[in-house]
Amino acid sequence: MKRLVNIILHDIVRNKIVLVYTIILAALSWSSFALEDTSSKGLLTILNVILFTVPLVSILFSTIYIYNSAEFIELLLGQPVTRDKIWKSLFAGLSLSMVLAFLIGAGIPLLLYAPDVTGFMMIVVGSLITVIFVGLAFLSSILTRDKAKGIGIAIMQWLFFALLFDGLVLFLLFQLADYPIEKSMVFLSALSPIDLARILILLQLDVSAMMGYTGAIFKDFFGTSWGLAASFVLLFLWGIIPFFISLRKFKHNDL
Numbered sequence: 001m002k003r004l005v006n007i008i009l010h011d012i013v014r015n016k017i018v019l020v021y022t023i024i025l026a027a028l029s030w031s032s033f034a035l036e037d038t039s040s041k042g043l044l045t046i047l048n049v050i051l052f053t054v055p056l057v058s059i060l061f062s063t064i065y066i067y068n069s070a071e072f073i074e075l076l077l078g079q080p081v082t083r084d085k086i087w088k089s090l091f092a093g094l095s096l097s098m099v100l101a102f103l104i105g106a107g108i109p110l111l112l113y114a115p116d117v118t119g120f121m122m123i124v125v126g127s128l129i130t131v132i133f134v135g136l137a138f139l140s141s142i143l144t145r146d147k148a149k150g151i152g153i154a155i156m157q158w159l160f161f162a163l164l165f166d167g168l169v170l171f172l173l174f175q176l177a178d179y180p181i182e183k184s185m186v187f188l189s190a191l192s193p194i195d196l197a198r199i200l201i202l203l204q205l206d207v208s209a210m211m212g213y214t215g216a217i218f219k220d221f222f223g224t225s226w227g228l229a230a231s232f233v234l235l236f237l238w239g240i241i242p243f244f245i246s247l248r249k250f251k252h253n254d255l
Contacts, residue, residue, distance in 0.1 A: 008093030025105025062137030063154040135243035
């Protein structure tokens with residue numbers, strides 16, 4: 001498995017798309033700190049990059065890479081290698097390469113300009129978001145053999161978590177404004193990894209006051225050590241559950 005991971009990792013690292021992605025992340029991160037008066041403003045700019053750009057590139061690149069590697073996967077299936085090892089090696093190689101690109105592009109500026117808890121939190125959350133959307137890409141690619149449909153499913157997942165989910169939450173807030181549903185927002189936030197990431201970082205930036213009473217509810221839960229641990233456990237589950245669902249389907253699918 002280690003040899004397979006190395007082969008996949010070296011193949012992805014040499015990919016021009018990953019190189020361009022790293023350069024774009026670096027340009028956005030360095031310019032965010034250079035053009036803003038304070039590091040906190042730069043952190044808010046990078047937060048948007050982590051919540052929108054990183055998930056989109058991670059899920060799209062991973063989905064396309066899996067479809068383009070169909071012949072390589074079929075070749076491996078003819079060798080004395082179990083399906084379990086093949087799928088896990090692909091996931092490990094893609095996750096490591098995308099996390100490495102994120103750490104080089106955004107992690108270095110964050111360490112230099114925000115060498116504190118907030119900067120470290122953004123690096124960890126950005127890495128987790130990368131792994132989560134790589135896992136969702138594996139789920140998208142295993143649901144259909146049609147490349148166009150698979151890419152469409154991947155884009156729809158990103159649209160749902162990045163944009164549509166917040167719209168649904170706002171709709172519920174307006175429709176149920178007469179009821180005390182603020183505490184339910186804590187549960188709803190667990191249904192979206194991007195929302196979880198946003199709340200964790202905003203609480204570290206101490207801007208929860210701008211979120212009103214709901215922000216106070218979030219701070220009471222996510223601001224505690226237990227709430228923080230629960231948030232990271234939920235993000236970890238978001239990273240492994242979609243992948244293991246895809247692994248189960250890969251073991252039983254005919255290729």
